Amino acid sequence: MEMIDTTALNVLLGFQALAALVGLLLVAVVLAKVLPVTRRERLARRESIPTYYGRLHFTA
Numbered sequence: 702m703e704m705i706d707t708t709a710l711n712v713l714l715g716f717q718a719l720a721a722l723v724g725l726l727l728v729a730v731v732l733a734k735v736l737p738v739t740r741r742e743r744l745a746r747r748e749s750i751p752t753y754y755g756r757l758h759f760t761a
Contacts, residue, residue, distance in 0.1 A: 743753040 739753075743750070746753075748756070
């Protein structure tokens with residue numbers, strides 16, 4: 702006796718894969734919006750990368 706139908710299992714796995722792809726897309730969009738701004742800020746201040754991230758770490 703099967704606990705769950707194989708077709709239902711395939712549908713659930715498909716939804717899970719779709720949700721994972723949507724999550725990755727969302728992360729990619731957010732990073733694409735955030736990273737250029739921080740790079741522009743760093744270049745405007747003429748800071749090195751370690752200085753920039755150190756400043757972010759110690760002010761948070």
